[in-house]
Amino acid sequence: xxxxxxxxxIIISSILLLIALFVFLxxxxxxxxxxxxxxxxxxxDHIIIGNLNIDSLYKxxxxxxxxxxxISSFPNLLMDLINEFKLRxxxxxxxxxxxxxxxxxxxxxxxxIGYVLITNCKSIAKFLNKN
Numbered sequence: 001x002x003x004x005x006x007x008x009x010i011i012i013s014s015i016l017l018l019i020a021l022f023v024f025l026x027x028x029x030x031x032x033x034x035x036x037x038x039x040x041x042x043x044x045d046h047i048i049i050g051n052l053n054i055d056s057l058y059k060x061x062x063x064x065x066x067x068x069x070x071i072s073s074f075p076n077l078l079m080d081l082i083n084e085f086k087l088r089x090x091x092x093x094x095x096x097x098x099x100x101x102x103x104x105x106x107x108x109x110x111x112x113i114g115y116v117l118i119t120n121c122k123s124i125a126k127f128l129n130k131n
Contacts, residue, residue: 058125062117069114077107 025032033039084099117124 055125055129058128059121062121062124066114066117066121069110069117073107073110073114077104077111080104080107 080100080103084104087099
């Protein structure tokens with residue numbers, strides 16, 4: 001009963017802290033900009049992007065999507081592989097761990113697709129720009 005109260009307290013306090021941080025970042029932006037001195041050496045309000053064409057925009061978005069795929073799947077895949085390795089070499093099986101090779105394969109495919117997207121972003125951008 002006492003542990004349930006602490007779990008509930010931690011969950012509620014985490015949610016309240018997240019909401020407070022969101023409100024602070026949303027409504028106190030001028031305070032943050034002043035304290036971090038983010039306006040230093042900015043004379044104009046205009047942002048000059050430079051040579052931004054549709055091909056470079058495609059490349060950027062493909063690299064971003066591939067990076068997100070790698071970042072989201074790599075830790076889970078690594079944890080699955082470590083747990084599987086521990087399961088194979090241990091004498092006693094884990095009580096709460098079941099091997100699920102389907103999801104491990106999906107995570108590996110996400111990692112592979114993200115790598116292919118990043119390494120072939122130029123050719124994919126040319127293909128998308130052609131259509």
